[in-house]
Amino acid sequence: LAKTTQPISMDSYEGQEVNITCSHNNIATNDYITWYQQFPSQGPRFIIQGYKTKVTNEVASLFIPADRKSSTLSLPRVSLSDTAVYYCLVGDGGGSYIPTFGRGTSLIVHP
Amino acid sequence: ETGVTQSPTHLIKTRGQQVTLRCSSQSGHNTVSWYQQALGQGPQFIFQYYREEENGRGNFPPRFSGLQFPNYSSELNVNALELDDSALYLCASSLSIAEGNNEQFFGPGTRLTVL
Numbered sequence: 001l002a003k004t005t006q007p008i009s010m011d012s013y014e015g016q017e018v019n020i021t022c023s024h025n026n027i028a029t030n031d032y033i034t035w036y037q038q039f040p041s042q043g044p045r046f047i048i049q050g051y052k053t054k055v056t057n058e059v060a061s062l063f064i065p066a067d068r069k070s071s072t073l074s075l076p077r078v079s080l081s082d083t084a085v086y087y088c089l090v091g092d093g094g095g096s097y098i099p100t101f102g103r104g105t106s107l108i109v110h111p
Numbered sequence: 112e113t114g115v116t117q118s119p120t121h122l123i124k125t126r127g128q129q130v131t132l133r134c135s136s137q138s139g140h141n142t143v144s145w146y147q148q149a150l151g152q153g154p155q156f157i158f159q160y161y162r163e164e165e166n167g168r169g170n171f172p173p174r175f176s177g178l179q180f181p182n183y184s185s186e187l188n189v190n191a192l193e194l195d196d197s198a199l200y201l202c203a204s205s206l207s208i209a210e211g212n213n214e215q216f217f218g219p220g221t222r223l224t225v226l
Contacts, residue, residue, distance in 0.1 A: 034213040043201045043217025044154065087153055091213055098167055099144070099215070101153030
């Protein structure tokens with residue numbers, strides 16, 4: 001049973017806001033939600049992590065509803081360089097945590 | 112502060128051979144995880160080392176083994192290579208194993224091709 005479900009691909013245009021939603025119906029009480037970005041032939045890069053409500057940093061926002069069964073990564077005013085694969089992970093980060101990446105969402109930003 | 116480094120960058124082996132991949136973790140990080148990423152797929156967790164002990168393992172056979180050294184650098188060894196082992200192998204380090212700490216720092220990877 002997959003822990004997370006994301007759209008396989010999304011398209012956007014420069015300057016637009018992009019929202020990528022991840023479903024995690026079986027999230028556990030102690031689980032956090034973490035998003036990574038990966039460019040071709042590079043390792044993934046941590047973007048943002050949250051537990052509930054809203055988290056914002058210099059590159060993105062993460063919205064988590066009260067039931068925590070989904071989350072939305074929001075990228076404001078995307079540019080061509082935001083073209084990448086975005087992964088959503090859930091887990092508690094503790095000793096028994098096994099990170100599960102899934103296939104991610106391939107975002108293509110057009111001029 | 113030095114980031115995660117991996118060597119070699121690329122490697123070509125033949126079926127049945129053995130390979131050793133190396134990873135230097137980010138300064139101050141005591142936890143190292145290894146992943147295998149096939150083309151078009153997400154990274155698949157192989158195993159994790161915390162303070163020189165294996166701390167968790169994904170669904171990989173025993174011919175995938177590893178080590179972590181006192182300086183927290185790490186090796187991934189794969190014996191009896193198979194064609195399906197061709198992939199990008201990623202190493203990631205993190206500050207510690209702790210609840211809520213899911214942030215990992217990834218290296219650039221080693222591209223392994225098995226012929």
